[in-house]
Amino acid sequence: MRDADQSAALRDQVAAAHAAGGSLEICGGGSKRFYGRESDTPGPVLETVGHRGVVHYAPTELVVTARAGTPIREINAVLSENGQQLPFEPPELDGDATVGGTLAAAFSGPARPWCGAVRDHVLGTRVINGRGKLLRFGGEVMKNVAGYDVSRLMVGAMGTLGLVLEASLKVLPKPEREVTLAFHMERSDALVFMNGLGDRPLPLTGAVFHGGIVYLRLAGSAAAVSVAMSELSGEELPSSDAIWRSLREFEHPFFDTKLPVWRIALPALAEPELPGEVLIDWGGGQWWLRSDAPVATIRDPVSALGGHATLFRGGDRGGEVFHPLPPAMAALQERIRRAFDPAGVFNPGRMVAVAG
Amino acid sequence: MTSSAPTTKSAAPELLRELAGVLPAANVLSRPSELLPYECDGLSAYRQRPMVVVLPETVEQVARILAICRRRGLPVVARGAGTGLSGGALPLVEGVLMVLAKFNRILELDPVRRTARVQPGVRNLAISEAAAPHGLYYAPDPSSQIACSIGGNVAENSGGVHCLKYGLTVHNILKLEVVTIDGDRLTLGSNAPDSPGYDMMAAMTGSEGLLGIVVEITVRLLPLPTHTSLVLAAFDDVESAGAAVGGVIAAGIIPAGLEMMDNFAIRATEDFAHCGYPVDAEAILLCEVDGTAEDTREQLQRVAAVMREHGATEVRVARDEAERLLFWKGRKMAFPAMGRISPDYYCIDGTIPRDQLPRVLGKMKEWSAEFGLRVANVFHAGDGNLHPLILYDANQPGELERTEAFAGKILDLCVEVGGTITGEHGVGVEKINQMCTQFASDELEQFHALKEAFDPRGLLNPGKAVPTLQRCAEFGAMHVHRGELPFPELERF
CATH class of the missing domain: 3.30.43.10 (Uridine Diphospho-n-acetylenolpyruvylglucosamine Reductase, domain 2)
Structure with missing residues (x-):
C-alpha cells in the first residue's frame, strides 16, 4: 500500500459522525480486535490503514514520526537500517499491527520494565477529537512541558479520547550484542532472583519465568554483556531472539489455548494464588494467566496485592474486560472522555460499558 | 528586576x-x-x-x-x-x-522493591540522599535539586542534566495520591507497571497545579551507576560542536549527560569558577557516560573519537572524580557567573530539534546585536533544551522591555523550527502569551475542557499555564500589528 495523508478525509468522517450523533469504530490493521470490550453499539468502521507512511525520521534526533496506519513492521525495518529500534518492543502481529493501534492498546514487549512502555516514548501526536477538530500536542523534542501531556493520555485509551493521526516516538540505538541465559529454579525463588537483578546496573532487557526456568536477556555493549554473563553464569541459549519474539507476538505455546487469557499487572515480588497456569514476564510485573475461573477469584487476590487484571483474550467480551475503577476515579475518567468526545463518537463501550 | x-x-x-x-x-x-x-x-x-x-x-x-x-x-x-x-x-x-512545605517526610523507602513513598514537600535531593546507603538514587536531577520539592517536580515534569538517558519526572514516578477540588481523594498510577483506565499519571504530571493537589508521590529508584566518566571537548565553531552532538548519537551512544556552552558562557564561568575551561574555544561539550567499568571505558573512547572526527581542537578526559566534578562545576555555576558580570539576566527555556542549533544560535547572535543585549548560551545539547541567558540592567530604562522582546523572539523561533516554548521550566505566568504561538485555539479549548473535567469551577491555579482564547486574541492582534512585544495593557514587570 502506498503512503498517503488522509487526515482531511478522516476529519470529515469524524465531523460528519459528530454532527449526525453517530458513532465510529476505529480500525487500523485489525490485529487487536480481540482486545478490549465488544462495542455496545457498533457503528461504521473508520479505517485508518490507508493513512500511512513515515513522515519524518531523523536518526540523530532519536525520533520517528509516522501516520497511524503505518505498520510497526515497516517502522522497525526503517529504524533497523540505521541501527535503531523502538525501545518498548511492540508486537508486529503478522505485520498488521499499526502505530495507531499500538498507542491505543498500549502494547509493550518484554523490554518494558527496563526500557520503558509505549507511553514513555511518545513525544507528540496529531489527533482528531470527537468534535472533528484536528489537534497537535507535544512534538518531536524530548523535553516539552507546554500544555497538558495529551499525547501520553492517548496511550491505552483504546481510541475513546480521539483518533490518533500521527505519533512521534523516541527511538534508541540497537544493542551491540544480545544473549539469553536460562536458570532453573522454583517460582518464589525466581521472583526474588528477577527482582534482585535491579539492585545493580546490569544490561538487562528481559526476565521471564515459565516452566521452572528463568530466562534473562542481556543486551548492550559487547563489553557490558560479557561481563554480566560471567557475573550471572546461567546457561546460554543457542538462539537468543526466539523466546522474546514469541512472547512479544503472543506466539509462545502458553498463548496457544482455548481458555480465556488474563493479563495481570503486579508490584514487584507479589505472588498471588491464581486459578490456572501462569507465565511470569517483566521480571515479575506482568503475569499471564490461562483460566476460565470466575472473575472474582482472579481479580480479588490481585487487587489485594495492589495489581489489576485485564481479560486479555477470550471470555466474556461484553463484561468488565478492564479492571473496574473506584467510583470517584471512574466518574473523573468519564468526564475526561467527554472532554475529548462529548457526543461519544469514538469506540463507544470499547473500554467501559456506556453509562445509562 | x-x-x-x-x-x-x-x-x-x-x-x-x-x-x-x-x-x-x-x-x-x-x-x-x-x-x-x-x-x-x-x-x-x-x-x-x-x-x-x-x-x-x-x-x-x-x-x-x-x-x-x-x-x-x-x-x-x-x-x-x-x-x-x-x-x-x-x-x-x-x-x-x-x-505544602510541611509535607516534608519520606514515608517509606523500600530498598528491595526500589521505591520511595514521599510527601510533596520533600526535596528532590533528599530522596537520593536517603536512597544512597542502599546503592540507589532518584534519577531526575533539576539543577535546583538541593532546594526544589518533589511535588513541584511533578507539577512541572522536571528534567535535569541526565534526562536523555534516564527520563523526566513522568518516567520516574509510579503513583500519586491526589486531592481534587471536589474533595475526592484519588490514587493515580500504582506500584504495578500500569493501571486500568486512562493514563492519569500523564495527565497530572506537568499540569502545573491546575488539576489537583498532589499529597503523596511514589517514585522509582535506580541503582547507582558503578562508574561515571566525563569528556570535555573544545571546538573552534559552534556548528562543529553541534555536529559532534549528532555524531555521538549516531555512533549509538546515549550519554548520561551532554552539555554545550558557548564562548561567552565559557569565559564568564571560567572567571568565576576556575574550572580549567579553554577560554578561547567557541564552544565546549561536556559528555558524561556511565555504567559498568568496561562499558564506561569503551564508551569514553568512542566519544573521544567522535569529538576528534568532528574537529575538536582539544579532548580532555577527566582523570579522576575530582576533575570530573570540577568540569561540571563550571556548567553548574553558569547562572551565578552571569549574575556576577551583569546586574540582571533573563533565563530562557526553549527546546529545539538539535539539528536546528546552528540556525537558532546564528539568529540569536544577530538579534543580540540588534537589541544591544549580550546573550550567553548554555544548552542541554543531548535533548535540545536551550537556556540562553540574556544579560541586562533593569535600572536602564527600557532594557527589561527590550529583553522581553528579545526573549519572545527566541521562543517564537523555537516553535518555528519545530520545538517548544518550554522544555522544563513550565509555562506558569511567564510564557502564557507564547502558548498562543505554540497552540491553535482548538488545542487550547481542548486543554480547557480537560481542566474542566478535573476542576469545573476553575479554582485551581487559574490564569496559569493555559491562556484564555480572549487573551490569545489580544496577544495575536498586537503581535501582528506591531510585530513585537511589549504590550502595555498586560502586567509585565
Whole structure:
C-alpha cells in the first residue's frame, strides 16, 4: 500500500459522525480486535490503514514520526537500517499491527520494565477529537512541558479520547550484542532472583519465568554483556531472539489455548494464588494467566496485592474486560472522555460499558 | 528586576475564622509581614501578595481547606519550595496560597522493591540522599535539586542534566495520591507497571497545579551507576560542536549527560569558577557516560573519537572524580557567573530539534546585536533544551522591555523550527502569551475542557499555564500589528 495523508478525509468522517450523533469504530490493521470490550453499539468502521507512511525520521534526533496506519513492521525495518529500534518492543502481529493501534492498546514487549512502555516514548501526536477538530500536542523534542501531556493520555485509551493521526516516538540505538541465559529454579525463588537483578546496573532487557526456568536477556555493549554473563553464569541459549519474539507476538505455546487469557499487572515480588497456569514476564510485573475461573477469584487476590487484571483474550467480551475503577476515579475518567468526545463518537463501550 | 507595587486584598475575618477551625493558628498567615516571603517564586520579576497563606500538615487539612475554597469560590494556588522559574506558584490577589512545605517526610523507602513513598514537600535531593546507603538514587536531577520539592517536580515534569538517558519526572514516578477540588481523594498510577483506565499519571504530571493537589508521590529508584566518566571537548565553531552532538548519537551512544556552552558562557564561568575551561574555544561539550567499568571505558573512547572526527581542537578526559566534578562545576555555576558580570539576566527555556542549533544560535547572535543585549548560551545539547541567558540592567530604562522582546523572539523561533516554548521550566505566568504561538485555539479549548473535567469551577491555579482564547486574541492582534512585544495593557514587570 502506498503512503498517503488522509487526515482531511478522516476529519470529515469524524465531523460528519459528530454532527449526525453517530458513532465510529476505529480500525487500523485489525490485529487487536480481540482486545478490549465488544462495542455496545457498533457503528461504521473508520479505517485508518490507508493513512500511512513515515513522515519524518531523523536518526540523530532519536525520533520517528509516522501516520497511524503505518505498520510497526515497516517502522522497525526503517529504524533497523540505521541501527535503531523502538525501545518498548511492540508486537508486529503478522505485520498488521499499526502505530495507531499500538498507542491505543498500549502494547509493550518484554523490554518494558527496563526500557520503558509505549507511553514513555511518545513525544507528540496529531489527533482528531470527537468534535472533528484536528489537534497537535507535544512534538518531536524530548523535553516539552507546554500544555497538558495529551499525547501520553492517548496511550491505552483504546481510541475513546480521539483518533490518533500521527505519533512521534523516541527511538534508541540497537544493542551491540544480545544473549539469553536460562536458570532453573522454583517460582518464589525466581521472583526474588528477577527482582534482585535491579539492585545493580546490569544490561538487562528481559526476565521471564515459565516452566521452572528463568530466562534473562542481556543486551548492550559487547563489553557490558560479557561481563554480566560471567557475573550471572546461567546457561546460554543457542538462539537468543526466539523466546522474546514469541512472547512479544503472543506466539509462545502458553498463548496457544482455548481458555480465556488474563493479563495481570503486579508490584514487584507479589505472588498471588491464581486459578490456572501462569507465565511470569517483566521480571515479575506482568503475569499471564490461562483460566476460565470466575472473575472474582482472579481479580480479588490481585487487587489485594495492589495489581489489576485485564481479560486479555477470550471470555466474556461484553463484561468488565478492564479492571473496574473506584467510583470517584471512574466518574473523573468519564468526564475526561467527554472532554475529548462529548457526543461519544469514538469506540463507544470499547473500554467501559456506556453509562445509562 | 523591579516590581510595581502589587495590589493587595485582606482576607475576610469569616474566612480566617473558618481556616482557623481547620488549621493551628500558626499555620494560617494573613499579616502583610507574614505574606511577604510568599509573594513570588523563583521568577521574582512577578510578585503578588496572596490574601492568605495556609500551611496544612495533613491530607485531611488539605481536603478541608479545599472544601472551604470551593464553597467560597476562592482560587487556590499550591506551592512547594517556591523554586519554580515560570511563576507557576505566583499567588493570586483574591486567592489562597497553599504551601505544602510541611509535607516534608519520606514515608517509606523500600530498598528491595526500589521505591520511595514521599510527601510533596520533600526535596528532590533528599530522596537520593536517603536512597544512597542502599546503592540507589532518584534519577531526575533539576539543577535546583538541593532546594526544589518533589511535588513541584511533578507539577512541572522536571528534567535535569541526565534526562536523555534516564527520563523526566513522568518516567520516574509510579503513583500519586491526589486531592481534587471536589474533595475526592484519588490514587493515580500504582506500584504495578500500569493501571486500568486512562493514563492519569500523564495527565497530572506537568499540569502545573491546575488539576489537583498532589499529597503523596511514589517514585522509582535506580541503582547507582558503578562508574561515571566525563569528556570535555573544545571546538573552534559552534556548528562543529553541534555536529559532534549528532555524531555521538549516531555512533549509538546515549550519554548520561551532554552539555554545550558557548564562548561567552565559557569565559564568564571560567572567571568565576576556575574550572580549567579553554577560554578561547567557541564552544565546549561536556559528555558524561556511565555504567559498568568496561562499558564506561569503551564508551569514553568512542566519544573521544567522535569529538576528534568532528574537529575538536582539544579532548580532555577527566582523570579522576575530582576533575570530573570540577568540569561540571563550571556548567553548574553558569547562572551565578552571569549574575556576577551583569546586574540582571533573563533565563530562557526553549527546546529545539538539535539539528536546528546552528540556525537558532546564528539568529540569536544577530538579534543580540540588534537589541544591544549580550546573550550567553548554555544548552542541554543531548535533548535540545536551550537556556540562553540574556544579560541586562533593569535600572536602564527600557532594557527589561527590550529583553522581553528579545526573549519572545527566541521562543517564537523555537516553535518555528519545530520545538517548544518550554522544555522544563513550565509555562506558569511567564510564557502564557507564547502558548498562543505554540497552540491553535482548538488545542487550547481542548486543554480547557480537560481542566474542566478535573476542576469545573476553575479554582485551581487559574490564569496559569493555559491562556484564555480572549487573551490569545489580544496577544495575536498586537503581535501582528506591531510585530513585537511589549504590550502595555498586560502586567509585565
